[in-house]
Amino acid sequence: MIIETTGLTREFRVRDGLRRRTVRAVDDLSLAVEAGESVGYIGANGAGKSTTIKMLVGILVPTAGEVRTCGLRPVRDRRDLARRIGVVFGQRSQLWWDLPVRESFEILATIHGLPAGEARARTAELVELLEMDDFLATPVRQVSLGQRMRAEIAAALLHRPDLLILDEPTIGLDVLSKQRLREFLVAERREHGTTLLLTTHDMGDIERLCDRVLVVDHGRLAYDGTLDGLARTVGAQRVLVVDLATPADDLTGIPDATHVRSEGGGLRQHLAFDAESTTAARVLAAVSESAEVRDLSIEEPEIEDVVRRLYAASR
Numbered sequence: 001m002i003i004e005t006t007g008l009t010r011e012f013r014v015r016d017g018l019r020r021r022t023v024r025a026v027d028d029l030s031l032a033v034e035a036g037e038s039v040g041y042i043g044a045n046g047a048g049k050s051t052t053i054k055m056l057v058g059i060l061v062p063t064a065g066e067v068r069t070c071g072l073r074p075v076r077d078r079r080d081l082a083r084r085i086g087v088v089f090g091q092r093s094q095l096w097w098d099l100p101v102r103e104s105f106e107i108l109a110t111i112h113g114l115p116a117g118e119a120r121a122r123t124a125e126l127v128e129l130l131e132m133d134d135f136l137a138t139p140v141r142q143v144s145l146g147q148r149m150r151a152e153i154a155a156a157l158l159h160r161p162d163l164l165i166l167d168e169p170t171i172g173l174d175v176l177s178k179q180r181l182r183e184f185l186v187a188e189r190r191e192h193g194t195t196l197l198l199t200t201h202d203m204g205d206i207e208r209l210c211d212r213v214l215v216v217d218h219g220r221l222a223y224d225g226t227l228d229g230l231a232r233t234v235g236a237q238r239v240l241v242v243d244l245a246t247p248a249d250d251l252t253g254i255p256d257a258t259h260v261r262s263e264g265g266g267l268r269q270h271l272a273f274d275a276e277s278t279t280a281a282r283v284l285a286a287v288s289e290s291a292e293v294r295d296l297s298i299e300e301p302e303i304e305d306v307v308r309r310l311y312a313a314s315r
């Protein structure tokens, strides 16, 4: 197991008006992740995701329970662990703000004790795969958010860690940057067998990157399984949005799909369908029989919605 926790618990003392009370941010969490897995760790704001990750990497000491990351005790073996994992926290940077991106890579390679040849080769590989050539000489504070996220991920992967932990890797990125980053992570995993653990509010990240989802609710594990299984559990639906050549009446009566709403006098129509019982292609084919489709898009369910439904169902 690359990650293993048993009864992992973390409490905080917080001020509540004049009183102080205890918040249990992570509550008796037991989970195991095998090497090579790609796991999405999701939950509402304040559910306990960051606190869990901080204990996995040794930044926070657990109140109770056990945690092993890469077989090590994160707090005690923090230095050894740093050689085995890469971590990207959205808000914290591992890069040096005033230095060119390239120099941050050089410093990190030195910190990790990478032999010069290996550091050069790995940096070149990451620069190419993450298309960083254009901004290698730019100080970190001047690069765009998308560029910085690529540089952060490269920095976390420089020493070829066994486990990469990402906190909201695609937040704030445009569609194309998100897509590129996801493709890179898929390739990285395929090439090097890197284990991935990521928190995200973006269903697309989970769908493209993860083969397993963990949902945390008030510090407790509320779901552990596949994304399909999660969607099935909560009955999450996708929505096919079609733009028609001419306005049409509401497209009701499409098999396994429900008309949600129409816009522009029937030019654009939203049809919800359950990915378990049909496919977007089948819904589209049925729509095409009664109307000419000019354009289409598919809306994925929102993670917030999925999580809300799951929480509601488990209470």
Ligand SMILES: Nc1ncnc2c1ncn2[C@@H]1O[C@H](COP(=O)(O)OP(=O)(O)OP(=O)(O)O)[C@@H](O)[C@H]1O
Pocket: 012, 013, 014, 023, 024, 025, 043, 044, 045, 046, 047, 048, 049, 050, 051, 052
């Ligand atoms: N240092 C701290 N002191 C006091 N309370 C804390 C501290 N860190 C976290 N908490 C509390 O613990 C709970 C879990 O917080 P955590 O940041 O782990 O949630 P999260 O799932 O990562 O949320 P988000 O999606 O908003 O990042 C929250 O109630 C939070 O207020």
